[in-house]
Each structure stands twice: as structure tokens, then as C-alpha cells.
Amino acid sequence: MTQADSRGAPPRTINHTNSMANSTTGGGDDATASMAVTKKRTEIEVRAPKLHKITQGFVPLQQLVNRLVQDSYNELQAMVESISSAGMSSEDKKARILNYAANTRKQFIKLLVLTMWANDAAAVSDVIDLKVWLDEQYRTYDSVVAVLMEVRKVTGRARIPNPDLETAVDILSTGEPMTDVMKRYVPPPELSSAEILKILRNINAQLAVRLGLHEKLPSHFRNYTIGSGRATFTAPDEFEVDLSIGDESPESQLYVIDVRPLFEPSIRPLPPIVFRELEARGNQILSQNGLDGIYDFLHDFFLTSKITTLMRQAHEMLGGRWTENLKIQQVKRTLVIQYWPHKPAEKSWIEVGVKRGLGQKPSRLGVRWMRDNVEMKDVEVPLDVAALSAETLMKTVIAMHTKHILATLRDRLAQSALLAVPGIMTLEIHPTDSFDSYLKIQLTPSRECKVLVEPITGRFALRPPSEKAARVEYDMNGKPFNVHEALLRFKFIAMQDEVEHRARSMGWEILKSLNIRPEELKHNFPSNSRYMLYMRRKGWHKNWIITFVQQDSGESWWATEIVEKPTQWSISTAVRIPSKGDTNVTYRFMESLEKMAAALISHFVNSRELEQQNIQHRFLPSKVIGTNPLGTQIPELYVRFSSLITASWGIDVLRISFQGLATQDGHCTLVVTGRTKQPMTQLNSTNIAAEESDVSFHPQSGSYAVRFVIPVGELVIPLLVEKLHRIEKLIQFVTIIRQFNLNCLHVSLGRVVFQYSDDPELSAEISFTGEDAREMKLILPKDSPHIRIQQQLQYSLIDLGLEIVIKALRGTLPVLIAMDAIEASLPPTAQADDLHITVRDIHWFRLDYQNKKYVLDARLHPRRGTVYWRINDPAAPGNGVAVPDRVVCEDLKRLWQEEGDGWEALKTGLAVEDRAVKDVLMRCHEVIWKAPPPQPPQMQPQR
Incomplete structure (x- = not known):
């Protein structure tokens, strides 16, 4: 019979043919007997057992490839990042690259082998199934053999003993067996409970007398109890042993009744094979060495048992999460466990063994610790000998x-x-x-x-x-x-990220691409600087940044001025921002840092400008006491007034103080305070315009303050000079306006609007910027009568000053009003050349009637300590003014002879006061307008 292939091979059949033939007996040819031979064929079908298909632990090849590729990429990325760090040497970088290449090559070689095996995956799977089946058969065979051996050991004592011939002869000869034989074959009668209790009490008494009087107890066995016919000796955290006697004689041997371990983990009761060995050896030792010997024997046995238990637990740890992270070795009775075997440092391990007892103390389990290949002699490693745990010991x-x-x-x-x-x-x-x-x-x-x-x-x-x-x-x-x-x-990195995050959220821009040569960094910053972060507040001057420097001694902040060069940026100035308080980079700290940096930069650029111009200045502590998280005060800059501008109206001290951040766009506020030598009472009732809130005055004391809101890093000195000139101009202009008792409609640092007549609509505006008088400008309303002479007034303002302009405005007002009235009285049919009004001078006006060839002048003249307007015909002889192509208007001669309220006749003209100018000019205009044009002269015939 043969076994068929279990992988689908056709079953085999076995044919059995049974034939039976009977031969014919007899003699002669005619006696023939034949028997038909019957054939019977039997077919038996035999199939191999079906193998169990093993699929547990199989991983798809595609998944394996994907994981290997992903792991290789992750390790490559980690390797690139590690070699990019500045602290790694070139040798370490090369070693790291070669390491990665070698490890990755090994993994892909394994993948190649698996890929080749994958071509015969079905056959490999069949081999695995067959191997598992064969292993199961081997285990079955081993189990059968073990069972048979156990049956043999169990049934060994059940055999029938050999015949007792001696007893048989005795019975056959005497008819009764001997007494000893009866005891051997016939069990004694059972004892009652009272008899058992009596026997046990007797044994207890005998044990008490013997242990108390006759036995010399070891120091480790002084703790014992007697009961139930036995003495129980206890070795704490090790074992308990029950001993009893077999005879009443004090010299008789003690016997081992039971042994129990007292530590965990342990087996209770002990396995029979172990107990029988302990019992046999223990009784032998008791007969030879007494109690001292049995203690030493059991003590050594259980110490060895504890070490074995710890070793077993350590091997169990290797099957769990400690796999490949422990190395276990036993040298005689010493257990050696090495931990962290893959750590690239000196090796560390522990040795668990038996430590020799000192004096009366017995030997015990102890731990020797080797830390980084150095024995820790002064360190006691705790070991719980009552509850053994290798994992707890390792932890x-x-x-x-x-x-x-x-x-x-x-x-x-x-x-x-x-x-x-x-x-x-x-x-x-x-x-x-x-x-x-x-x-x-x-x-x-x-x-x-x-x-x-x-x-x-x-x-x-x-x-x-x-x-x-x-x-x-x-x-x-x-x-x-x-x-x-x-x-x-x-x-350093975390602090830099924190500063960068907080700075971005507060409106700072981080300058990642700022490239500065290392030589300049070493020259301007501490030599032990590790990390630097450049940032600039939005709205600051582009050349000023804040540098956050981290070094071994701590952090520092620097206000840094940079200059752009063709290829990179260069550091021009680096000034450390002082800080004495809490330097934790909180939002409050960043706000204080921005304020301190803005003040430092502003004072630095202005003091540098003053130094370049040789202007006397110095820094003094601030008089304002305030709290600052940086623990420092912002100083104030004092400037000598007389060296800043050429003027004598101010006290010779100017104070420039930083007043904080004005807006969220990176601008700061600087306030310049000063004082005039004389009180500015002329401004006492002056309404300073609200929009010019950057200047304030205290007229009684002569104090003034100028506020500047500028980007951090910009100079304030040029603006201050201009403001001082404006203040000077303002004081001069307001003083002049007050001298004429005029009403100021608007007063600000750069603009003065005043009313120069009783009519509120008659006003003039003077705008000014600084020291240059050419920047002064006279602005008049569009319907002002002085629009006609605005250009001449502008020239007078620049060349002669505001006082002359005010006099001109007031003096020419009647004439200009008359001029407007004359133009308004012209009929609609008037032509362009009928009347031209020209300004010959700021005090000289001419009415030119071109179509009629007539002219009329109005000029301002002084007379008898006052001024008056002289109105005359410039074409008339005796006026001293050449007027070509113009003729005398004869109709005006009658007017020159008249006198009236506010004017006097001058034969060739009139002297008119202001209040009568309009009426006189209107009468003169009407006379000329109605006068007929002059007749051309008649030609005389030539002879």
C-alpha cells in the first residue's frame, strides 16, 4: 500500500486476486473433474491527508517594497538634514553618507532575494505547509514516547513481588506466621482521633524538650514553632522546613517532613521529584551535620533557586518588549544581564549572585552594578528577595x-x-x-x-x-x-522660533535673505555668538534693523544699521539695546523692546547728525520716572540752541525726548521742548489751530513744545530747524498783526490768516515753511479786491516783510474797491479797449481808456504826516510823467478845480483821503467815459 500525493495526485489502487483451484483425483482418461476458478478483485482507494494551508505572517510583496522605499527615503531625508548642520565635520558627514549607503544596500539585497523567491511563491508555500505538517508529526512522536516512559515509571511498582518462600515454609511447618510477618502483610488497626491527638501531643512535648535542652540551634533557626507533631523553622523570605523525630532518644536523628519556599514566584507545594530529592538529601545531612547542615543546604538551594528564577524571568523578558535589548549570561551561580547593548558608549550590566555573609549574617543575594564599565561600589541596588522580579530589578x-x-x-x-x-x-x-x-x-x-x-x-x-x-x-x-x-x-532654535513667531504677529518682518559676511559679524557682535535673527519693523527706515543674537552667555538685542552694497549688505553700526530686567521674550517684552530700539535709533541718528555739524549736544538721564520691562530708562538729548540756528529769541537749551510709538505703522514720537527769552504774551489770545497739534505754547512762561511723528531711523534735526524758524516767523508775524490791531482768524506753525479790514470777508493768509523767506507765500481769497496786486504784494512780502504788506493791504483797499466798482459799472456794450486798469506799482494804479486816448492815475503820497491818494491826468503838462500817444481830457480840468468832503484841488489833480477815494474815482471815470474822444489835429495846407 502506497500513500498518494496530497496535492491532488490521483489515488492508487491495490488489486488482490484470490484463486482457488481444486485438482482432480482419480485414474483414467475418462475420469475428469473440473472446477471453475472464481476470481474476485478488490480495489482499495488510499488518499494522503490534506495539509493545512499556512497563511499566518504572510506579507504582500508590494507592501514590503513600498515600506522599504518609504523607509529609505525617510532615512535619506534625515541623513541630509543631519549633514546640513553646521556643527558636523566633513569626516562625520562622509561617514554618515557611507553608513546610509551600506545599510540601504543590505536592505535592497534582501528585497532582491525575496523577489527571486516570489517567482516560486506557490512552491515555497507548499514547502512551508509540508514543513509544518512534518513538525507536527515529530511532536506527536515525542509525545507518545514521553507518555510511554511515564507509564513505565508509574507501573514499575505495580509488578507482582517474588514469592516469599521463607514465610511459606514457616506457615506450612507451624501453621501460623511470625509476628513480624503479620505486621508486614496485615495492616494495623486504625487509630482513633483521640489516640492521634495524644501521639501528636507527645511528639510536640518531646520536640520542645529536645529543642529547648539538647539541641544547639543555629542563629538562623531560633525562630521556630511546634505543632501537629513537627517543628517548623523559618528563614525569612526564603523557606520553611518542618522537622520531626522518630525516637524519644535525644540523640536520635531529626527527619524532614516538609519544605516550603517563602518567596514569589515559587511553586507550592514543591514538585514530588524535587521534594523527594530534598527529603533524601536533607535527612542525610541531618544525620551528619544536624540543624546547621540542613540550614546551609536549604539556604544554598533556595538562593540558587532564586537566581534561576531571575534568569528565567530575564529570558521571558527577551520574548517581549525587551527583545534584542538585553544580553543574558550565567556564570556558575552568577546571573549577568547587560542592558542598552546597542548604545554607542561604555557597556553597562548587573551581576546577581550570592554575597558572602559577614559575622553572624548569612550569605544573601546581592547585585553588583557596572555603570559605563565602572563598578558602582558606593551604590546599593535594591533587590526584593521576597517578590523576585527581573523586570523590576532592571527598571x-x-x-x-x-x-x-x-x-x-x-x-x-x-x-x-x-x-x-x-x-x-x-x-x-x-x-x-x-x-x-x-x-x-x-x-x-x-x-x-x-x-x-x-x-x-x-x-x-x-x-x-x-x-x-x-x-x-x-x-x-x-x-x-x-x-x-x-x-x-x-x-537656541526654539528661542529663535519663538521670537520670530511673536515678531511676525506684532508686525515685524523677518529678513531671512539678509546676507552679511562673517568677518563683519565677528567685528560687530560678540565672538561667541551662535544664532542671529534679523528683523525690521514695518515702517522703519530700510537701513535700520534689529538683530537678535544668541550666545553661550545669553541673549542680546542690537540696533543695527546696514548699508546695501552691489553684492551684499554691510553693517555700518551696531548698538546694543540695554536691558536689565526680565528678558523673557513675551509680547510685553517685544513692545518694550520696540520702544527702546526706536528711542535708541532715533537718538543715535540725531546725535550723529549733530556731531557731524559740530553742534554742541549731550545725553542726560530722563526726568520722567516710569516702569520699563527692560529695566532701563531712555535718556534725553540736550542741544545748544545758539549752535543749531542763528537766532537770539530762545533760551540756549533744547531738549529732545522720546515719547513712545505714535502709530502701528512703525513711526515714533519725538518731542522738542524749549523756551523763549521773552514771554509770548502776543499769543495769549491767539487761537492755535487744532490741526497743528504738533506745536504748543505757554505764552506766560515762553515755553513751547514741538512734536514730531517720523519713521524710526529718520533725522529730526532738519525738521527741528525748520520748525524753529517757523516759530520765529510765527512770533514775528503775530506780533506785527497785533501791532495793527488786526484779528487773527487762524494761527499755526506755518500758516497765519488775519482780517485786515472791518469787513470779515477781507482776509489774507501767509504760509511759511522755514528760514528761507522765498518760501513765504501770500494767499488771498478769489473774490478779494487785492487779487489785482497779489503778485506785487508777494514780492513785497519776500523783500520787505509782512509789515509793508499789511500797510499795502490797508492803504490800497479803497482804490482797489473803486477799481472793482468802476469795472462793474461798465455797460455790457463796452469793448475790451475801452478801459484797461494797470498796476504800475503797489501804490500806483492807472486807468487807460485806449479808444479815447485818455488816462487817469491814482498814486499814494505822503502829505502832512499822513498819506493821501493823488488822482491826476498824467497826460497833462507839469505832472512829470511821459504818456506817449495819450491826450489831455479837457473835461477833467473842471473837476480839478472843485473841492469836497475828503478831497482837495491841486490844479492838476486832487488829493483824496481814503474815505473819498471811491467817490472821486467814480466821478473821474464818469467824466472820462462821457467825454467825447479828442479830434485829430487838422492838416495845414502847404504853401
Whole structure:
């Protein structure tokens, strides 16, 4: 019979043919007997057992390829990031690249082998199924053999004993067996409870007398109890042994009744084979060495049992999460467990063995700890001998090692001034669990990290996890001797991120692309600078930035002036921003920093400008007491007035003070205060315009203040000079206006509007900017009668001043009103050349009637301590004015002879007061307008 293939091979058949033939007996040819031979064919079908299909643990090849590719890419990215760090040497970078290439090649070679096997995946799967089936058969065979051996051991005593011939002869000869034989074959009668209790009490009494009087008890067996016919001796946390006697004689041997372990984990009761061995050996030792010997024997046995238990537990740990992270070895009775075997440092392990007892103390289990290949002689490793746990022991030792690592790391980090601040580092230690032991470091005011040591692998870990924390972990575990450097870098990076985040949210722009040569950085900043962050407040001058510098001694902030060059930026000036208080980068700190930086930059650029112009100045502490998170006060800049401008109207001290940030667009407020030598009472009733709120006066004391709102980094000195000239002009103009008792409609630093007549609509505006008189401008309303002479008044304002302009405005007003009235009286039919009014001078006006060839002048003249208007015909002889192509209007001669209220006749003209100018000019105009044009002269005939 053959077994068919279980993979679908056709079954085989076995044919059995049974034939039976009977031969014919007899003699002769005629006696023939034949029997038909009957054939019977039997077919038996035999099939192989169906193999169980194994699919557990199979992984699709595609998934394996995808994971390997993804892992390779992740490791490549981590390798590129690690070699990009500035602290890695070129040799380390090359080693890191070769390492990555070698490991990746190994993985892909394995993948290639698996890919080749995948071509015969079905056959490989069949082989696996067959291998599993064969292993099951082998286990079945082994089980059968074991069962048979056990049956043999159990039935060994059940065999029938050999015949007792001696007893048989005795019975056959005497008819009764001997007494000893009866005891051997016939069981004694059962004892009653009272008899058993009596026997046990007797044994207890015998034990008490013997142990109290005759036995010399070892010091370790002085703790015993007697009961139930036995003495129970206890070795704490080790074992209990029950001993009893077999004879009343004090010299008789004690016997072992029972042995029980007193520690966990242990088997209770002991397995029979173990107990029988202990019983046999124990009784032998009791007969030879007594109680001392049995204690030493059991003590050594259970110490060895404890070490074996710890070794078994350690091997069980290897099958769990500690896989490949422990190395276990037993040397005689010493258990050696190495932890963190893959950590690139000195090796660490523990040795669990028997320590020799000192004096009366027995030997005991002890732990020898080798930390980083150095024995820790002064450190006692706790070991719970009552409840054995290899994992608890390892956790305890690792927790102690973790404490040493974190404490050493803390002490090393505390040497840096950056982390020497009290409270910035906190060490928490758990005695048995490394996951609860950590070193907490305050990276920034709002961010902290916890440095942990993973108990299984010994690798450093950072919590909370992040992308940057993962990079730092990689460096910490790759370079164990530079762990503190990696953490310092992490603090620098975290602080830089914190500052960058807060600065962006407060309107700062981060200058990532600013390229400055390292030589200039070393020249302007501390030599131990590690990280720098450049940022500028939006609205500041483009050449001024804030540099956040991180060095080993702490952080510092610098106001930096940069200059753009063809290829890169260059540092012109770097001034450290003073800070004495809390430097935690909070939002309040950033606000104070912006204020301090703006003040420092503003004072620096202005003092530099004053120094370049040789203007005397100096800084003095501020008189205003205020709170500042930076712990410093902003000084004030004092400037000598007489060296700034050429003027004598002001006290020789100007104070420039920083008054904070004005707006959210990066502008700051500077206030310049000064004082005039004389009180400005002329401004006492002057209404300073509200829109010019940047200037304020105190007329009684002569004090004034000028407020400037400028971008940080801009100069205020040129603006101040202009403002001072404006103040000077303002004082002069208002003084002149008050001298004429005129009403000021508007007064501001750069603009004065006043009313020069009783008519409120007759006003004039003077705008001025600074020292240059040519920048003064006279502005008149569109319907003002002085529009006709505005240009002449402008020239007079620049050349002669406001006093002359005011006199001209008041003196020419009647004439100009008359001129407007004359033009308004012209009929609609009047032609363009009928009348031209021209301005010969600011005090000389001419009416030119071109179509009629007539002219009329109105000129302002002084007379008898006052002024009057002289109105005459310039074409008439005796006026001293050449008027070509114009003739005398004869009709005006009659008017020159008249006198009236407000004017007098001058034969060739009239002297007219202001109040009569309009009426006189209107009469003269009417006379000329009605007069007929002159007749051309008649030609005389020639002879």
C-alpha cells in the first residue's frame, strides 16, 4: 500500500486476486473433474491527508517594497538634514553618507532575494505547509514516547513481588506466621482521633524538650514553632522546613517532613521529584551535620533557586518588549544581564549572585552594578528577595542610571550662563520607572521640553515631539558626548522660533535673505555668538534693523544699521539695546523692546547728525520716572540752541525726548521742548489751530513744545530747524498783526490768516515753511479786491516783510474797491479797449481808456504826516510823467478845480483821503467815459 500525493495526485489502487483451484483425483482418461476458478478483485482507494494551508505572517510583496522605499527615503531625508548642520565635520558627514549607503544596500539585497523567491511563491508555500505538517508529526512522536516512559515509571511498582518462600515454609511447618510477618502483610488497626491527638501531643512535648535542652540551634533557626507533631523553622523570605523525630532518644536523628519556599514566584507545594530529592538529601545531612547542615543546604538551594528564577524571568523578558535589548549570561551561580547593548558608549550590566555573609549574617543575594564599565561600589541596588522580579530589578537599575545621566546633563548645562538662571531646569526622578524621570528645560517663556531616557534602549527622547525635536534626538543619540551641545542648540532654535513667531504677529518682518559676511559679524557682535535673527519693523527706515543674537552667555538685542552694497549688505553700526530686567521674550517684552530700539535709533541718528555739524549736544538721564520691562530708562538729548540756528529769541537749551510709538505703522514720537527769552504774551489770545497739534505754547512762561511723528531711523534735526524758524516767523508775524490791531482768524506753525479790514470777508493768509523767506507765500481769497496786486504784494512780502504788506493791504483797499466798482459799472456794450486798469506799482494804479486816448492815475503820497491818494491826468503838462500817444481830457480840468468832503484841488489833480477815494474815482471815470474822444489835429495846407 502506497500513500498518494496530497496535492491532488490521483489515488492508487491495490488489486488482490484470490484463486482457488481444486485438482482432480482419480485414474483414467475418462475420469475428469473440473472446477471453475472464481476470481474476485478488490480495489482499495488510499488518499494522503490534506495539509493545512499556512497563511499566518504572510506579507504582500508590494507592501514590503513600498515600506522599504518609504523607509529609505525617510532615512535619506534625515541623513541630509543631519549633514546640513553646521556643527558636523566633513569626516562625520562622509561617514554618515557611507553608513546610509551600506545599510540601504543590505536592505535592497534582501528585497532582491525575496523577489527571486516570489517567482516560486506557490512552491515555497507548499514547502512551508509540508514543513509544518512534518513538525507536527515529530511532536506527536515525542509525545507518545514521553507518555510511554511515564507509564513505565508509574507501573514499575505495580509488578507482582517474588514469592516469599521463607514465610511459606514457616506457615506450612507451624501453621501460623511470625509476628513480624503479620505486621508486614496485615495492616494495623486504625487509630482513633483521640489516640492521634495524644501521639501528636507527645511528639510536640518531646520536640520542645529536645529543642529547648539538647539541641544547639543555629542563629538562623531560633525562630521556630511546634505543632501537629513537627517543628517548623523559618528563614525569612526564603523557606520553611518542618522537622520531626522518630525516637524519644535525644540523640536520635531529626527527619524532614516538609519544605516550603517563602518567596514569589515559587511553586507550592514543591514538585514530588524535587521534594523527594530534598527529603533524601536533607535527612542525610541531618544525620551528619544536624540543624546547621540542613540550614546551609536549604539556604544554598533556595538562593540558587532564586537566581534561576531571575534568569528565567530575564529570558521571558527577551520574548517581549525587551527583545534584542538585553544580553543574558550565567556564570556558575552568577546571573549577568547587560542592558542598552546597542548604545554607542561604555557597556553597562548587573551581576546577581550570592554575597558572602559577614559575622553572624548569612550569605544573601546581592547585585553588583557596572555603570559605563565602572563598578558602582558606593551604590546599593535594591533587590526584593521576597517578590523576585527581573523586570523590576532592571527598571530600578535603569532608573538609577537614568538619574545619573539626567543629573550629569543638568550639571553640565548649568555651566552655561544661558541655563544658569534658577528655575529654568527642573529634575524629576522616579525610583523605579524611567518614563517618569525627566529633565524639564524651559526653552522659551511659552515652550518647554522634557529630556527622557527610554528605559529599554537607553536612547534620549524629547517631549513634546516635533520635527525639530526629532532632529535634536538624532544628534543626541548619534553623538552621546555632545548631548548638552544638542540641547543648547535646541534652546537656541526654539528661542529663535519663538521670537520670530511673536515678531511676525506684532508686525515685524523677518529678513531671512539678509546676507552679511562673517568677518563683519565677528567685528560687530560678540565672538561667541551662535544664532542671529534679523528683523525690521514695518515702517522703519530700510537701513535700520534689529538683530537678535544668541550666545553661550545669553541673549542680546542690537540696533543695527546696514548699508546695501552691489553684492551684499554691510553693517555700518551696531548698538546694543540695554536691558536689565526680565528678558523673557513675551509680547510685553517685544513692545518694550520696540520702544527702546526706536528711542535708541532715533537718538543715535540725531546725535550723529549733530556731531557731524559740530553742534554742541549731550545725553542726560530722563526726568520722567516710569516702569520699563527692560529695566532701563531712555535718556534725553540736550542741544545748544545758539549752535543749531542763528537766532537770539530762545533760551540756549533744547531738549529732545522720546515719547513712545505714535502709530502701528512703525513711526515714533519725538518731542522738542524749549523756551523763549521773552514771554509770548502776543499769543495769549491767539487761537492755535487744532490741526497743528504738533506745536504748543505757554505764552506766560515762553515755553513751547514741538512734536514730531517720523519713521524710526529718520533725522529730526532738519525738521527741528525748520520748525524753529517757523516759530520765529510765527512770533514775528503775530506780533506785527497785533501791532495793527488786526484779528487773527487762524494761527499755526506755518500758516497765519488775519482780517485786515472791518469787513470779515477781507482776509489774507501767509504760509511759511522755514528760514528761507522765498518760501513765504501770500494767499488771498478769489473774490478779494487785492487779487489785482497779489503778485506785487508777494514780492513785497519776500523783500520787505509782512509789515509793508499789511500797510499795502490797508492803504490800497479803497482804490482797489473803486477799481472793482468802476469795472462793474461798465455797460455790457463796452469793448475790451475801452478801459484797461494797470498796476504800475503797489501804490500806483492807472486807468487807460485806449479808444479815447485818455488816462487817469491814482498814486499814494505822503502829505502832512499822513498819506493821501493823488488822482491826476498824467497826460497833462507839469505832472512829470511821459504818456506817449495819450491826450489831455479837457473835461477833467473842471473837476480839478472843485473841492469836497475828503478831497482837495491841486490844479492838476486832487488829493483824496481814503474815505473819498471811491467817490472821486467814480466821478473821474464818469467824466472820462462821457467825454467825447479828442479830434485829430487838422492838416495845414502847404504853401
